[in-house]
Amino acid sequence: MEYLKKYPKLFQWLFLLAVFFALCFAIDVPETYKFIRGQAEFVKDPNQSVYFFLGKEVRYYAFDVFWRLPPLLGWLPIWINDGLFFLMNEWMPMEFWNEDTQEFKTRPLLLQISRNLTSFMTFLIELIREILLGGLETIVAFTSWDFIDAYPWLELPGLPWTIVAAGAAILSYKLSGKGLALFAGLTMIYISLFGQWKPSMQTLSFILVAAPLSFIFGLGLGIAAYKSKRVEKALYPILLVMQTMPQYAVLVPALVLFGVGDHAAVIITMVVAVPPMILLTILGLRAIPPEVIEAGRMSGCTNWQLMLKVLIPTARRDILIGVNQVIMVCFSMAVISAFIGAKGLGFNLLLALNQLNIGLALEAGLCISLIAILLDKMSLAWANQQQDYFGNLSFYQRNKNILFFGGSIVVGIILAYIGTFIFKDTFNYLFEVPHNKGISTADFWNKGVDWIFDTFFVYIKAFNTWLIVDVLQPMRALYLRMPAVATLVLAVGAGYLIGGIRSALVVAALTLFIALSPWWDRALVTLYMATFGVVISCLIGFTVGTICFQNKKSAAFMLGVCDIFQTFPSFVYLIPVMMLFGITDTSVLIAVIVYATIPATRYTIEGLRSVPVGLHEAATMSGVNKFQRLTKIEFPLAFPHMMLGINQTIVFALFMVIIGAFIGTEDLGQYILKALSDKNGAGIGLTLGICVAFIGLIFDNLIRTWVEKRKKHLGIA
């Protein structure tokens, strides 16, 4: 009784768990139940039940409602699909002027908008692409095909790779200095020599369109939300869902709306990259001390000046994190959108992975990662630039970068010209090293992989078998064994205990959506993989973070490592694990663990760092040893921040689990992947994405509520 008074929360939790397990045992597995693999759900089976809703036929296997809820939302994907089709093909037909045929034509409004957007994006991408690689689409866009036929020499020649490399190095030098210039130069040379020039420039042109557009839109919407409560309220739910929505899932609807190609890729990249930019912009603007704004006003700023010269620069730190996120997402999408026909490194990477050519995948992956890091560092340096008012510079000093670039153009062109003589019969390597005609280490890596496989095959196999048979399968079986009602009770109960009635309702709504969708079983599998990954990631992350925190230098180093790892597109993580473990669940899980360990480590270090220094000193003065200090002071105080890390870890893990479907897992991701090649996949893809997003949101809601309460309790809110 005394204990009960002392720890009421503990007993409430125990009670909740008891109810949960009681339900699990009380509700038997129906005899007809089995985990449905593959397409069986779409095949008409006499055992299936049927219901009609809004004129849609939904078929499903009926079970006891305590065991599995019927898929009452089964009509939703079909409905979304039909809705999209209707919007695109029938809604609001209007007369539009057609340039090519010189006459008016009737078209649905949305289709026309989509077409215009498409051609605009295509133009932008082609423009940059042709500056880098050459081509004639841009000229054609301004004139016509006939014109080009008449003047074939008008075709853009493209820049020799030497000039681009020199340009990148000079720009880096101007922005940051020798270090970055060296890195930029070497990256470009690597890309060129290894024959990845063309795909790299294709990817680069995609990024150079997608990233700035995402940045501008994100910043603009963020500012709008900062200025108007109403805009913020309207945006907030979308932002929330998009934060946990797997990037995969938006591909399918985009396919319907914008078709296949680079332009569609840019548009979805914006859909994915804009929300975090908005969130960080709002966050940064909100954190500006009001007096700074007043100081701006008193200086006589107009609204524009206030925004451009006071608000945005003052909120720079968060906005920069936003830029970093945008770049990260763009590169991630550069790979993923290869599924809908974006050209470039991502396409090569997927192709190589598909053919199990690990060496080639590795080279492409390395290229993407290097460019990602380079752009990230350059954008950072650009934002941190300082002006020198006092230097009395000569003309040469002020313009030396431009002069150098001019010089490098001349030299590059001369070299390319000389190249035409040296490499008369083969390719002009001084102009562009063609794809796969450069140096390649692919064979070396492939042999390495083979060697590892041959040498360690027994051990890897044994480990693999052990993990799958003794750990993963039982765990998965346990998750699937949960009756729907028990899971609901557990989720809602946890919501109530953590955040009261409000949280309970939110969690209940989110869980019910998933439970009523046709993919509850798949969601459980997704959850099991994510849980496994998150638990191990957190263990590793907390340990590594804590150890690194003991020393200022190692902490800074570790944060730097996290930064770099975070810039890698998520697909790149699949390469090394496939090298070692082939196509198994183990591969996916290890990729999940590596990927999700990044936020776990980072937030641990940051959390520990945020413990006020005064407290350290006070603790040391009162004779506490290092270990006691860690357990008694630092951990409890840093824990709320570390929980936010867990939150991020969950999101990262979910993303990777979904991407893992590429290797072949049986979770929600598998269906998303399938929806990609399905003519009517848009609704399914979107609904599946929402399911995954909701899994993330359930944890997000619980953790955030808990953290806020805890912070208030500790007085560090």
Place this chain on the structure above:
Amino acid sequence: MSETVIKCESVYKIFGENAKKMLEEANGNVDAKTFQDKGCIVGVNNASFEVAKGEMLVVMGLSGSGKSTLLRCISRLTDATGGKIYIEGQDLLELNNKELIDLRRNKMGMVFQSFALLPHKTVVENIAFPLQIKGTSTNDSISRAMEMVKLVGLDGRENYFPRELSGGQQQRVGIARSLAVEPDIWFLDEPFSALDPLIRKEMQDEFLRLQEKLQKTIMFITHDFDEALKLADRIAIMKDGIIEQLDTPANIVLNPATEYVRKFTEEVPREKVLVIEDVMDASNKDNLGDLKVSKDDIIENVAEKILTQEKIVGVVDSDNKVVGSIKPSKIIDTVFGGRKNGS
């Protein structure tokens, strides 16, 4: 009396949702307590006063008494909930956006309590900022800013970022920034609070020197009575948003309007506040000794001289005409007597 630059008529500032409506209902009878119960905070309560050209009005009061809020209303950083404010005869609340910007660019300067420097700009960029906003060329604004840097004694640090400066140094940047445009009307919210005593005294002297020369209209907030006495033409004392008394330093000390003001000024050393005129005997002009003091002398400065006299000391005005007299014993009374009353 010279022309009025700032004029406030029953200015109210009330924070909260239905502030405006509640103010109307209150009918000019605003009570902080009842408003607070309804979820509103009274920042400024019925403030009416005028500040003349070249005058320095010092605002004092406890923390949270509404000093900063009053300043914000007059600079229209927040819109007053009720009342009228005139700047050089113009109705401030009637100004449109453009006129307001013009006013701020050319007439007003403000030093903020928490410095409010732009974190991404260096010292010199911060100071040049208002000039650049006005459209001054980069070269001119930077060279003007460098003069200001020298004036506040920060030369050598012009390329530092605010985060690399101590609190006092940041405050001096704030002062320099507000001075850069040479405003006619200058608002200072505790401008010297973060300075060490030495620099503070230096800045005060510099400030007085500048004021002598430039004759700006100034509203100055401080918590330091000594500072107020040194600088003020008049002092306003605020409590819970209400201006309890607004008068010359001497009157505030000698004739406190309310119990609160009396308590507030109780510890103030009288000899620093009062001038001879305040305590002299104007009726007696005979039997004077050799020593003459001016009626505008602060007691502290001449007390020693007077106390060494045995005879009655004559008081003269600026034309050297005798206007009254003072006994040495009166000085002792003033300096020590006041405090006896208070305790």
